[in-house]
Amino acid sequence: MKTHLKALATTIGVFVTLIALYQTLIANKQNQSLAPTPAVNRDLFLPEGELITLSGARINLHSFPGKVIIFNFWASWCTPCIEEVPSLVSLVKEDPNIVIIAVSGDQNKDDINAFLKSFPGFNKPPIYVVQENAKVLMDQFKVDKLPESFIFNPKGEMVKKISGTINWHTPDSIEYFKVIRAK
Known part of the structure; x- marks a missing residue:
């Protein structure tokens, strides 16, 4: 007993x-939120050169003057990544001054395409899905988990790193992006 x-x-x-x-x-x-915090690393700037999107289009990151650019590292098999996709899509619908470079960690384009069928708004400008050179970008940004996001101000300086899932489409986040655009 x-x-x-x-x-x-x-x-x-x-x-x-x-x-x-x-x-x-x-x-x-x-x-976890987008509350203003000190810059994570002012030495990290937008990558130079062009990125090739999943659809084969070439984009130059410096061709988005006045825009905030979010590098979002994700994968189709990553449950937390999937959770935040709808809020990313809603964010850019509300704020046209935000561009998202969605860097997929998937090895297979078929997996990405199957994922995008569930989230068709996740592959339409101003969201650009990139898979080519994803490993190089992940190394450059020192990504060690997914999802991980890096926010760059219109000057191309990184102002925030976010590890993990957040709700991107909130009144506070909309205000946050307005503030960093104004600086």
Whole structure:
């Protein structure tokens, strides 16, 4: 009998600990925002040269004057990446002064295309899906997890790095982008 009670107490203790850990992780995820913070790395500027989109179009990042550019590193198999796609699409619909370079970590273009069928707005300007040279870009930005995003002001300076999922389309985020455009 004592053995069963001990096992039950241990099980309950582990269960309560897991619930507390889960609640902490959820709270941290929900509290992440685009609140103004000091620049992460003013030495990181927009990459030079052209990027080739999934559709084969060539884009020069310096051809978006006055725009905020978000580099969003994602993959079709990444559940947190999938969670934030609708809010990214909504963000650019509301604010035409934002461009998203969506760099896919997928190895296979068929996987990306299948994903885009579920989110057709995720591959229409001002969102550009890039897969070619994704590894080079991930190394350049030192991406070590997905999703990870880097926000650049209109001068091409990185002003914020975001690791993990956030809701991009909130009144606070709209205001944040207006502020960094005005600086």
